[in-house]
Amino acid sequence: MSAPSPAPKLPVSLAANPRLSSWVKLTGEGRVAISPGKVEIGQGIVTALAQIAADELDVDISRIEMIRASTATSPNEGVTSGSLSIQQSGRALRHACAEVRQRFITAASERLGVDASLLDIDDGTISGPGNVRTSYWELADDVSLDCNASADAIAKSVDRRGLAGHSIQRVDIPDKVFARPRFIHDLALPGLLHGRVLRPDVSGAKLSALDETAARAVSGLVAIVRDGGFAGVVADSEAAAEAALKALRKGATWSGGEPLPDEDDLASFLKSQPVETTVIDSRTAAVTRTFARTLRRQYTRPYIAHASIAPSCAMARWDGDRVHVWTHSQGVYLLRADLAIVLALPAENIVVEHMEGAGCYGHNAADDVALDAVLLAKAAGGRPVRVQWSRHDEMSHAPFGAAMAIEIEADLDADNEIIGWRHAIWSNGHAARPGRATHPALLAATEIANPYPRMVSTNPPAANGGGGDRNSVPLYDLPAWTIMSHRLLTMPVRTSALRTLGAQGNVFAIESLVDEIAALRGEDPVEFRLRHLRDERARDVIRAAARRAKWKPQKQGGIGHGVAFARYKNMGAYCAAIAEIEGTDDICVRRLTLAVDVGEAINPDGVINQIEGGAIQATSWVLKERVRFDRTHITSTSWTNYPVLTFSEVPAVDIEIIQRPEIEPVGAGEAAHGPVTAAIANAVHDCLGVRVRDLPITRDRIIAAMELAS
Numbered sequence: 001m002s003a004p005s006p007a008p009k010l011p012v013s014l015a016a017n018p019r020l021s022s023w024v025k026l027t028g029e030g031r032v033a034i035s036p037g038k039v040e041i042g043q044g045i046v047t048a049l050a051q052i053a054a055d056e057l058d059v060d061i062s063r064i065e066m067i068r069a070s071t072a073t074s075p076n077e078g079v080t081s082g083s084l085s086i087q088q089s090g091r092a093l094r095h096a097c098a099e100v101r102q103r104f105i106t107a108a109s110e111r112l113g114v115d116a117s118l119l120d121i122d123d124g125t126i127s128g129p130g131n132v133r134t135s136y137w138e139l140a141d142d143v144s145l146d147c148n149a150s151a152d153a154i155a156k157s158v159d160r161r162g163l164a165g166h167s168i169q170r171v172d173i174p175d176k177v178f179a180r181p182r183f184i185h186d187l188a189l190p191g192l193l194h195g196r197v198l199r200p201d202v203s204g205a206k207l208s209a210l211d212e213t214a215a216r217a218v219s220g221l222v223a224i225v226r227d228g229g230f231a232g233v234v235a236d237s238e239a240a241a242e243a244a245l246k247a248l249r250k251g252a253t254w255s256g257g258e259p260l261p262d263e264d265d266l267a268s269f270l271k272s273q274p275v276e277t278t279v280i281d282s283r284t285a286a287v288t289r290t291f292a293r294t295l296r297r298q299y300t301r302p303y304i305a306h307a308s309i310a311p312s313c314a315m316a317r318w319d320g321d322r323v324h325v326w327t328h329s330q331g332v333y334l335l336r337a338d339l340a341i342v343l344a345l346p347a348e349n350i351v352v353e354h355m356e357g358a359g360c361y362g363h364n365a366a367d368d369v370a371l372d373a374v375l376l377a378k379a380a381g382g383r384p385v386r387v388q389w390s391r392h393d394e395m396s397h398a399p400f401g402a403a404m405a406i407e408i409e410a411d412l413d414a415d416n417e418i419i420g421w422r423h424a425i426w427s428n429g430h431a432a433r434p435g436r437a438t439h440p441a442l443l444a445a446t447e448i449a450n451p452y453p454r455m456v457s458t459n460p461p462a463a464n465g466g467g468g469d470r471n472s473v474p475l476y477d478l479p480a481w482t483i484m485s486h487r488l489l490t491m492p493v494r495t496s497a498l499r500t501l502g503a504q505g506n507v508f509a510i511e512s513l514v515d516e517i518a519a520l521r522g523e524d525p526v527e528f529r530l531r532h533l534r535d536e537r538a539r540d541v542i543r544a545a546a547r548r549a550k551w552k553p554q555k556q557g558g559i560g561h562g563v564a565f566a567r568y569k570n571m572g573a574y575c576a577a578i579a580e581i582e583g584t585d586d587i588c589v590r591r592l593t594l595a596v597d598v599g600e601a602i603n604p605d606g607v608i609n610q611i612e613g614g615a616i617q618a619t620s621w622v623l624k625e626r627v628r629f630d631r632t633h634i635t636s637t638s639w640t641n642y643p644v645l646t647f648s649e650v651p652a653v654d655i656e657i658i659q660r661p662e663i664e665p666v667g668a669g670e671a672a673h674g675p676v677t678a679a680i681a682n683a684v685h686d687c688l689g690v691r692v693r694d695l696p697i698t699r700d701r702i703i704a705a706m707e708l709a710s
Contacts, residue, residue, distance in 0.1 A: 008151040012035065013092035017075030023096040024053070026140045030124065032059055035067040036093060037077025038085040039330060039354045040172055041361065042613075044606040045085040047170045048382050051602055052090050056097035056155060058121035059136075061163060066171060070353040071336050079147055079331030079433060081362070081497060082465060083667025084347035085574055086602060090665060099153035100145060107143045108134050111349035143316070158600070158661045165661055167605030172356070184355035185313050185388065192315070195387040196245040197232040199397055199446070201633050203492065206260030207231060207447075211214035211251030218244040221571050223379035228449030232376050234385055241448040255708060260492050260629050267300050267405040270426040272594040275486040277663070280462060281467045285480035290417045291411040295516070299408070299509035301695040303493055303627035304401035305636070307644050310358035311394040312365035317384035322349045323377070327370040328357025334435025335367050339374060341440050342448070360668065363496035365389055367397035367434050368443040375444060395637040397443060400595040400627050401498025402428040402457065404468065407512050416520045418532075421481040423472050423510070428488045429457030430501040441496075456491045462500075465569035471503040474510055475567055476532040500670045503568060504618065507674025508681060508695070511564035516680045516691060525563050525682070526551055537574050537597050537658075538567060544595035544656050545576040558584040560687025564678030566671075573598045573671035574658075579679035582653075583687040586699055589619050589651040589680055596655065596671060599663035607668045612653045614672035620645035621673070622680045626696055 005181040008020065017023070017037065025033040034053045040046045046066040054061040067074070077089055104126065109116040129135040158164075175182040188631025198207070207229040215224055223599060225232050233248060235241040261269035315326040323343070329335045332352040340347040357366060369387050377385040389397075395426035404427040411420030432455045434441045439452040445452045459467025466472070469485040526546050533539050542565050545551075553561055560583060565576040573596040582588045592615050601607045624643045628636035636642035677695070685691045690705040 005303065010149055010151050011076065011088070011091035011095050013088045014095055017077070018686055019069040020096055020100060020147060020149055021145040022075045023071070023093060024100050024145060026056045026136055030063060030137055031065050032057060032063050032136070033067050034093065035074050036089045037069055037075040038080045038089040039069045040356055041080060041330060042356070042359065043085070043610055044170055044603065046172055047168060048086055048602040048606055049089060049093055050171055051168055053097050053211065054096055055161045055163045059100055059124045061168060062573065065126065066527035068354045069332050070351065071332050072088050072351045072353070076333045079334055082332055083568060083669045083671070084623065086665045086667055090602065091489050094155045095153055096149055098155040099149055102153060103143050104107070104139055107139045111139065113143070117528045138546055148672070164600065164602050165604070165659065167210070168603055173209045182317070182356055183310070183358050184326060185310050185327070185358060187326065187355060189315060189317070189384040191383040192699055193234050193236060193380050193383050193385045194238045194239045194241040194536045195232055195234045195373060197230070197372045197376070197387065198245060198248050198252060199393065200254050201396070202254060202257040203260055203633055204256060205254040206256050207252060208255040209250070214247040214251055215244045215336065218247055224248065225376050225379050228447060228451065230375060230444050230447040232372065234376050234379055240543070257632060259491055259631050260633070263302070263629055266302060266403045267298060270405045270488065274297065274489045275426065276489060278469070278485045278487070280466070280483040280485055281473045282482045283480050285419065289413055289479070291419055292414045293412055294505070295410045295513065296407050297513055297693060299406045299505065299512065299693045301505045301508070303403045303495070303622060304498055305395055305627050305642055306360050306362060306364040306398060306498060306547045307625070307642060308357070308364055308394065311320050311389040312355065312369040312398065313384045313386065313388040314366070314370040314373040315384050316370070316377040318377050318382060321345065323374055324351045324353065325370050325374060326353050326355050327366055328355055328360070329366045329370060330363070331433060331435060334433060335370055337435035338367070338440035338442050338445070339371060342371060342442065343374070344359055361499040362401070363399050363409060363433050365394055365430070365500070367441070368398065371442040371444045374456070382462065390638045394635070394641055396634045399432060399494045399496035401467065402430050402495040403493070404502060406505055406509040408509055410513060410517060411516065416517060418478050418517060419480065421474060421478050422549050423483045424486065425468050425472060425502065426486045426505070427468035427492050427502060428495040428613060429459045430495065431460055432457040432496040454491070454494070456489060457495045459485070459487055465571070466502065468502040470501045470506060470569060471566055471677070472506040473570060475535065475538060476529070476571060477534055478532070478562065493627070499617070500673045503670065504639035504673045504677055505623065507566040508677045511566070511675070511678030512681050512693065515685070516560070524552065529563070529565055538565065540658055541565065541574045541576040541595040541597050544658060545578050545593055548595065548656050549578040549593035549656060553580070558582055558687065559684040560685070562679045562682025562684070562686055564682060565673040566674045568671040572666045573668050573677050575671040577615070577675035577679040579676065579683040581680060581687055583684060587623055587684060587697055589623070589700070591652045591654065592619070592676060592679070593654045594656070594657060594672060594675070596668060596672070597658040597660060598666050598668050600665040601657050602665055603661050604657050604659070607657055608655050610668040611655050611672045613655050614669060616645060618673040619680065620652060620675035622677050622695060622697055623698055629701065633700050634676070
């Protein structure tokens with residue numbers, strides 16, 4: 001007798017927010033409001049989620065109105081991160097809309113006197129035999145969505161979906177093209193005032209004295225706000241706010257400071273600090289084999305800035321003991337939780353509303369500037385206050401992606417086959433987002449008169465993909481391994497979530513050494529990888545990228561080609577990359593060819609955009625990006641000393657999607673970074689004959705690698 005099927009379960013986000021009306025509302029004039037808890041940060045999820053909703057409800061996508069996330073009305077889906085939006089919000093929305101559709105079918109059956117199985121829906125109109133018809137909007141008063149979702153709802157089969165799998169025009173683009181204020185930087189609330197915050201240039205310095213005389217003489221000044229070490233100005237224009245801040249800075253006296261590490265020897269710094277050590281995974285060989293030698297390699301990446309196109313911005317307005325915040329935070333509920341702690345207010349007194357910001361994937365200063373705006377708005381007499389950080393602020397005080405040192409030891413037998421593998425990571429934690437600890441993670445919370453300690457970054461659990469250890473467990477079929485993570489318990493340079501967390505560094509290290517071992521064996525690196533992979537989806541993306549790039553092109557002087565592969569978090573999207581680089585002068589990435597498998601690609605054009613954007617961002621990280629500092633302060637505070645890839649340096653990017661509509665979708669946003677990083681590094685070796693194991697791969701690093709190899 002077969003075991004009974006397990007009881008159906010709600011998708012995770014829907015189980016946490018089961019009220020149907022929090023996801024779907026029918027509005028006047030034949031519209032449907034869809035309210036996910038995830039936010040648009042340029043990745044195109046509002047379009048893909050609109051496609052899912054329109055498919056399940058059988059309405060034209062033009063009827064769908066996507067509502068920005070707000071703690072006042074939206075489901076609480078935590079934070080938009082980890083390439084989980086389609087996976088979490090998409091599944092929840094598909095299920096919720098399927099149930100809404102079924103509820104309306106049932107109501108139409110009762111009203112029309114027609115069996116539900118004989119009814120069809122076309123663009124919200126429900127019709128049956130004899131030309132009887134009604135609609136969602138006619139039935140709206142009869143169908144209450146103020147109820148919890150049922151686990152029994154059944155979504156449409158793949159073959160009945162009309163929009164999923166098709167490239168629909170992005171719904172957020174028209175506003176941006178026609179300059180309607182979709183970005184928070186462009187929103188002008190009535191009576192708007194402007195704020196700026198005073199912060200030190202020296203890392204860790206404290207405000208010990210402040211002469212306000214000169215600042216108070218600035219025309220247009222509304223207020224000077226001082227709360228312990230937190231100080232700022234409110235003025236009637238941005239120009240006045242800047243002038244007042246400049247005057248206030250001249251009257252500031254700072255004390256103390258914290259030494260920063262040697263930026264040219266980050267590996268030694270990371271390995272010398274107190275750490276929390278965790279065994280991430282281990283495997284023991286079934287058969288003991290004799291090893292002939294051990295390869296020991298160290299790989300590093302520097303601190304990396306978010307380098308958002310627009311610096312962080314927020315607005316806040318007080319009404320008695322209630323406050324409304326407009327922010328481009330990726331987690332409005334988490335930000336609200338930290339604001340409630342700092343302000344000693346019930347969370348219900350705070351509304352945090354999302355607006356899009358011009359660029360960020362990860363934890364930049366969006367949450368910090370929100371608290372800045374809230375604190376300054378206390379002095380604004382009920383008027384809203386807008387705070388925008390400067391480029392200098394953003395590059396000095398926002399969290400960075402953590403530096404990493406990775407050591408791998410590979411035991412090889414006499415045929416240079418891998419028989420043992422040890423992987424160790426030294427890094428700060430990769431997550432210090434708001435709302436996840438007993439004390440707030442916001443910068444100003446460490447500066448006020450009763451300050452909170454600065455949070456030392458932690459790592460998400462392995463079940464959520466890990467942090468510094470993300471993608472550190474090989475996907476290759478190796479007989480034995482030990483993977484260890486050493487998380488620093490000190491944090492002189494503020495770190496938190498940056499796109500991919502530790503995956504970029506770990507994939508760079510693993511795929512570089514795999515390539516080196518393939519070369520030792522004289523084996524084609526594509527064939528070597530295929531031989532060590534059992535997962536057919538993994539093999540398929542490698543084959544597809546190789547076929548598309550016509551691997552391996554004929555050798556040309558000054559040109560190199562490299563390949564790399566990863567599955568993001570070892571449970572998300574599969575991605576293989578082949579890089580073509582030119583190395584006659586500086587390294588120039590000429591072409592990137594990628595293949596990706598995200599399961600069902602809801603919007604293929606959106607997937608391509610995400611993979612292409614990730615590939616270009618990774619190229620910038622590999623060739624250019626590095627937070628610079630001396631022993632007292634961050635020095636890379638402008639585009640001049642923190643260069644990013646320019647338009648003329650962007651490689652041609654060619655992408656193939658392996659569409660698998662029968663498999664639940666996963667996100668694409670962070671899948672390309674690790675493979676592209678390693679593919680470029682491997683192409684450098686193919687071109688120049690040296691392996692650069694320290695990012696970024698600059699001319700100086702290449703020369704140093706050549707000297708080491710000679």
